[in-house]
Amino acid sequence: GAVVSQHPSRVICKSGTSVKIECRSLDFQATTMFWYRQFPKQSLMLMATSNEGSKATYEQGVEKDKFLINHASLTLSTLTVTSAHPEDSSFYICSCRPVRGGSYEQYFGPGTRLTVT
């Protein structure tokens, strides 16, 4: 149980285009979903926290107009990188927190490797 999927696993896009990454909780409902990114040889950094049906909360330094997050249902969140640039190339990972009373466990997706050329 507690499986999280991400799609696509890898994507290459041209500079200036937009890319959408999906995060799905497959066998549970997630009240809260988190988006992280990881640059080479660096730690995972939290980008934003989203609750179903409400606006995402972005971490300091993360542009909310560039990284659009939609958490439309309890099993799906999407991250759209708008007008992508080479410096946005990174590994993006989502995690999901189940709708379970008192539980703060997070389950991580397999990640999406974004390369912007």
Next chain:
Amino acid sequence: KQEVTQIPAALSVPEGENLVLNCSFTDSAIYNLQWFRQDPGKGLTSLLLIQSSQREQTSGRLNASLDKSSGRSTLYIAASQPGDSATYLCAVRISGGYQKVTFGIGTKLQVIP
């Protein structure tokens, strides 16, 4: 602001050796601490999770300890195998709010056959 440090950054050991990975954090007001494994280009695999009230957790050849007051955790791997080669991440979840998770940069482990 919580900061998580992992030492060493990289470690190379011969197969069969026991080893210890270290994690330290600056703010002891944590909810729990979790160790993950990350293979190159892949996502995270959860290894062990220690609640703030616990001192250690064990799973197979892995043992994780937590000393919250001193801000330290260790991951002990017994009888290392080449398949253990990966990057090991320590993550600390703070108490309160959204329970933000802060990751260390990881220790890259190579087990040589």
